[in-house]
Amino acid sequence: MIKALIATFSQTGSTEKVSEQIAKGLRSAGWEIDHFSIGSNDVPDLKIYDVIGIGSPTYYYRPPFIVRDFIQSLKKLSQTSSFVFILYGTHLGNCGNWIRNQLNVRGSKDLGYFYCAGA
Numbered sequence: 001m002i003k004a005l006i007a008t009f010s011q012t013g014s015t016e017k018v019s020e021q022i023a024k025g026l027r028s029a030g031w032e033i034d035h036f037s038i039g040s041n042d043v044p045d046l047k048i049y050d051v052i053g054i055g056s057p058t059y060y061y062r063p064p065f066i067v068r069d070f071i072q073s074l075k076k077l078s079q080t081s082s083f084v085f086i087l088y089g090t091h092l093g094n095c096g097n098w099i100r101n102q103l104n105v106r107g108s109k110d111l112g113y114f115y116c117a118g119a
Contacts, residue, residue: 002031003048008055009038009067014118015087019055022085022114038070046080051111053083054099057118061093071102078107087118 006023010016023033031051036044038056046052056067063071063086082103086096096113104110 002026002050003034004031004051004053005034005036005044005046005049006053006055007036007038007070009057009064009070010055011057011064012118015055015057015085018085018087018116019053022053022055039066043070043073046074046077049080051081051083052077052103052108053085054103055085056087056095056099058086058088058091058093058095061091061095063095063099067099071099074103074106076107077103080108081111082108083111083113085114085116087116089118 004026006019008015008019026033056063084096084099092115096115100110100113
């Protein structure tokens with residue numbers, strides 16, 4: 001069984017709703033899913049996960065500082081694959097690709113990228 005962590009920052013709840021739908025789909029494929037709220041103090045041990053998903057809104061074409069700080073605090077992810085999903089208002093900017101690049105720099109294998117309008 002694949003064990004995945006979906007880490008999200010959701011100020012208004014929209015990103016969390018998308019996170020729940022992604023988790024529902026992955027569970028139907030037999031994956032075990034844990035959720036983590038970026039910004040909480042209890043960062044889980046990422047070594048126990050096969051896959052990590054990062055969900056974020058887009059603020060001024062970029063991830064919010066809280067998401068950037070979380071990603072920059074991550075250690076080596078060479079044994080972990082990752083996917084990214086972002087929500088945006090008007091323009092995507094470089095938000096999703098910045099997150100993907102930062103995860104790749106840490107050794108994670110990129111599984112994909114999803115974006116949608118936040119409304």
